Amino acid sequence: MNKPQTRPESGFNRHGAVAELLAQTPTGAIDRLRAMADDLKIAYAPNTLKSWRADWRVWTEFCAAEGYAPLPASLDALRAFVMERITAGRKRATIDHYLATLTVVHRLAELPSPMDSMEARPMWRGLRREHLTARQRQAKGLTMDDVDVIVAALDPSNPRDVRDAALVSGPFETMFRRPELIVLRIEDLSEDADGSGR
Numbered sequence: 001m002n003k004p005q006t007r008p009e010s011g012f013n014r015h016g017a018v019a020e021l022l023a024q025t026p027t028g029a030i031d032r033l034r035a036m037a038d039d040l041k042i043a044y045a046p047n048t049l050k051s052w053r054a055d056w057r058v059w060t061e062f063c064a065a066e067g068y069a070p071l072p073a074s075l076d077a078l079r080a081f082v083m084e085r086i087t088a089g090r091k092r093a094t095i096d097h098y099l100a101t102l103t104v105v106h107r108l109a110e111l112p113s114p115m116d117s118m119e120a121r122p123m124w125r126g127l128r129r130e131h132l133t134a135r136q137r138q139a140k141g142l143t144m145d146d147v148d149v150i151v152a153a154l155d156p157s158n159p160r161d162v163r164d165a166a167l168v169s170g171p172f173e174t175m176f177r178r179p180e181l182i183v184l185r186i187e188d189l190s191e192d193a194d195g196s197g198r
Contacts, residue, residue, distance in 0.1 A: 052105070079127075083131075099124070
């Protein structure tokens with residue numbers, strides 16, 4: 001297969017997490033990505049860049065093993081990649097993430113992404129229907145009855161059970177997210193005259 005001319009990645013190591021996005025990129029697009037690298041580090045969270053890098057590594061390793069050019073990706077390469085990932089047991093959400101990352105890289109490099117084509121959409125839709133029919137199910141949330149049953153089973157004279165009751169009922173009552181819960185202190189809580197709290 002014809003592979004685009006590439007530049008070695010070593011020259012871009014100073015760009016950290018973005019460096020792997022530049023690997024094996026056609027020379028016509030690499031200067032654009034190189035110029036954007038510092039802005040990308042500022043514009044996106046470290047975890048986003050880390051996620052892109054991990055997805056990109058999976059894609060380029062697949063391409064190297066199968067002889068496909070990483071950029072621009074061909075529809076045949078994407079189909080083979082998706083099937084390989086399905087066979088490896090990856091869930092739909094994970095594969096969607098891979099494809100989203102590849103779309104981002106193509107757009108940053110100003111290259112046409114096959115995922116934007118009319119051919120790619122029915123391909124991915126068909127593979128999903130055939131191999132990933134069961135959607136990932138979100139865990140069922142606790143109801144007030146569930147919380148009451150759990151707390152009733154705990155011993156209020158046992159400090160560990162009191163802690164567990166607080167860990168179950170606190171997030172439910174406050175609707176706080178984890179970052180809000182972990183900074184909560186006793187001083188932040190108050191008891192009203194009717195026995196309720198805030």
